[in-house]
Amino acid sequence: MDKYLITGGAGFIGSNLAARVVAAGSYVQIVDDLSMGKRENIDYLDKERLTFHKESITNYEFMRELLMREKFDYIVLLGAVAGVAASVENPYKTHQVNQEANINLFETIRKNNLKPKKILFASSAAVYGNNPELPKKESSPIEPLTPYAIDKFASERYALTYGRLYGLPTVATRFFNVYGPKQNPASLYSGVLSIILNCLKENNQFKLYGDGSQTRDFTYVEDVVDAILLLLHNDSLVNDVYNVATGNSVSLNEVIGIFEKRLHQQLKVEKFPERQGDIKFSEADISKITAASFKAKYAISAGLEKYINGE
Ligand code: UD2
DSSP: OOOOEETTTTTTHHHHHHHHHHTTTTTTEEEOOSSOOGGGGGTOOOTEEEEEEOTTTTTTHHHHHHHHOOOOEEEEEOOOOOOHHHHHHHHHHHHHHIIIIHHHHHHHHHHHOOOOOOEEEEGGGGGTTTTOOOBBBBTSOOOSSSSSHHHHHHHHHHHHHHHHHOOOEEEEEEEEEOTTOOOOOOTTTSHHHHHHHHHHHHTEEEEEESSSOOOEEEEEHHHHHHHHHHHHHHSSSSOOEEESSOOOOOOOOHHHHHHHHHTTTOOOOEEEOOOTOOOOOOOOOOOHHHHOOOOOOOOHHHHHHHHHTTT
């Protein structure tokens, strides 16, 4: 049975991935310092197949020992300080997690001649910045505007460069706005759909920044897990970067309408000026990952239906 290492595996995307992989009978080890992730996201999983390490990926000695001891087949790098705002407040501290820890891991693998079947680095649509070209192609101009985006881009390039120079089998993904179960709505910078759902459940006021006409390519986490597994398991998909999204965008006003209709409830909205640096329109060109046989199963209405049902 395959062995997986998932950094950030107690977080939103990582815990959804871990659940799928454990259910398929594989072995998973998670390294997560629980700065953003939660024990309860993974606690219910089969303990025979899941080992949890409450550690930071910046603990290099720990990471080296783990990699040497376990000989992982698949390594998925989701561990990050996921907040753009956090990176603006603390650029060097977030850089240590979002970039240095990843190159350290690539170095450990290279120097010790370890042979994982694939290493996947999770990058972000943030690398495209405010470039207005739509839809965003992997070859579109890059304009990382925050330390978060710079570190995502740098780690992504290191991943691919370690592939080209040293033969590490790497692949990178640029996720667009991911939503679904286990996304934590608690922070101001949490995914907007988790915030909207939470406001509806708790009957709280939703703070809408701008007029709601901004669009996003919202991607259901189950589709993201499918894309990760496809990229891990197909040997020919290597040393390259892929947008992971649906290829369609909707406005915030439209998604609010879907929630309201489905829950027969009106969202209390308080309007605020647009967030500084907010991107107005975002949509992915998904032809590259489509050519690799990926198709998102959930358009926004179907994904929201599942999300609302807690699936
Ligand atoms: C996403 C990513 C971010 C980074 C960025 C790159 C998420 C959660 N964030 O940010 O990490 O990769 O893309 O472009 O995927 N909004 C409200 N009220 C709220 C919260 C949000 O009106 O309470 C608006 C917000 O101003 C924005 C839209 O909703 O126009 C989406 O916001 P978001 O924080 O979910 O995601 P985004 O695209 O800003």
